[in-house]
Amino acid sequence: MATTGDFAGAAPMAPAPHGPGPSYLPSQRHAHAGLASNLLDVGILRSTILPSFGLHSGLSVAAYLAGRATNRLETKDWLWPSGMVLNAWWAAVGRHVADGVPAADAWAALQRPEKLLLAAFSVWGGRLMWRVARRSVQRGKDEPRYEPAKKEPGFWGLKAFLGVYLTEALFQTAITLPFSLLFRTSAQERGVSWLAAGTGAPAWVSAMAVGIFGAGFTLETLADLQLDRFKARSVGTETEMCKEGVWSLVRHPNYLGDALVHFSFPLFLYGNNLLSHPLAVCGSVANYLFLRYIGGDKENEATQEERYTKENQTKKVEFQRYQQEVNSFWPGFEAVANKWTWIVAGCGVAAAALEQAMR
Structure with missing residues (x-):
């Protein structure tokens, strides 16, 4: 039977600092590797x-x-x-x-x-x-x-x-x-050239990453639940936009929540001394670009505008008013006074506290 140390290409291992299983020795990383050589x-x-x-x-x-x-x-x-x-x-x-x-x-x-x-x-x-x-x-x-x-x-x-x-x-x-x-x-x-493992990231970074994940996951979950509830109430009278709950923060709280979730991953890696290549950060950047400019809010609003123009002029006017009142992706300063900002943030804090307590 192959052991965990038999994985192809595995580096020398030491006991894992956070639980069972091997941990790759930071001393084995190539300190002379440059950022450019890592990227290429x-x-x-x-x-x-x-x-x-x-x-x-x-x-x-x-x-x-x-x-x-x-x-x-x-x-x-x-x-x-x-x-x-x-x-x-x-x-x-x-x-x-x-x-x-x-x-x-x-x-x-x-x-x-x-x-x-x-x-x-x-x-x-x-x-x-x-x-x-x-x-x-x-x-x-x-x-x-x-x-x-x-x-x-x-x-x-x-x-x-x-x-x-x-x-x-x-x-x-x-x-x-x-x-x-x-x-x-x-x-x-x-390699070890950039934000390398073993550099001793502050302990609060990992907690912050878990908090961001918790807030993002809460935001997109609430967005879907509240939208479904709104649509169920509006059957037969579809002339208004959903502006309640987290939909009062931004026009696309589900996409914002998704972006926060993915931003948390490289931050969590860094907070646990596992972020050892700059390309790892590209994941959350690619997700953000896709949500903003390709398959997310830009595409969604373009099709909404076209559909309302053809089928529902009343809702088109309501949609345009919604666009003027509420930001598309990132909340404005007025969101500080919105209770849903603090509900989402509180869920993030609770997630971070729970993860720390389970260590």
């Missing part, structure tokens, strides 16, 4: 980025074929959370199991912060996957905002595959970098 490291490209992209692109092909067969572009939405969580688990546990390591041993080899990070990512992805699946089943048809795109000539050819599915596979590869870099690379490969 062919070894990391080969061992981490390309395998990760291969997984996401393969899943995207399957989602594309399913979408083309059913004429439902929302198959990419099913893949978004599930594919990224699958990648993280494959990198952390699955690939070792495929090499003959028992699953229990592969899990035990992870440090406590690594297990917590993987669990948090799974909770985020599981909630979002449930949300996507539930809405899809309730609708019984494709997401309305995708209908205009599907009417374009030849959409389900290369336009959909390259412009939508494969593009999102690239973003998924980037967004999962904090996990693929952590679990796929050895200490020697990652």
Whole structure:
């Protein structure tokens, strides 16, 4: 039976500082490695980025074929959370199991912060996957905002595959970098040139990361619950925008919450002396750019504007008023006086306190 020390490419190990399982010795990292060489490291490209992209692109092909067969572009939405969580688990546990390591041993080899990070990512992805699946089943048809795109000539050819599915596979590869870099690379490969492990990050950094995750997760969960409740009350009289609860803070609290969740991951790595490559920060940046400028609030509001113009002029006026009154993504200073700001922040503080108490 292979032991946890038999993992291919593993560095020398020492007892983990935060729980059972091995920890890579910081002394084995290459202190002379520069930032530029780390960013352009062919070894990391080969061992981490390309395998990760291969997984996401393969899943995207399957989602594309399913979408083309059913004429439902929302198959990419099913893949978004599930594919990224699958990648993280494959990198952390699955690939070792495929090499003959028992699953229990592969899990035990992870440090406590690594297990917590993987669990948090799974909770985020599981909630979002449930949300996507539930809405899809309730609708019984494709997401309305995708209908205009599907009417374009030849959409389900290369336009959909390259412009939508494969593009999102690239973003998924980037967004999962904090996990693929952590679990796929050895200490020697990652180097120590930038925010290296072993530099002794302040203890409060880890707590702050957990707090940001807790606040973000609370925000996106409340946003979905409050929106569903509003829609249930508005059946047959759909002339108003949801402005209650966290929707009074920003127009897209679900996207803001998602961004906060992903910002917390590299910060948590740093707070636990596990952030040892600058590319790990690119995950949260890629997620933010996608939410703001590609598949998030920009796309959503453009389709809303078009749909309301054609179908509901009263709601269009209400939507334009909402745009003037409330910021799109980041809250304004007036949010300080909004009770929902403090409810969300309080949940973040509670999450940080709970994690510290469990240490």
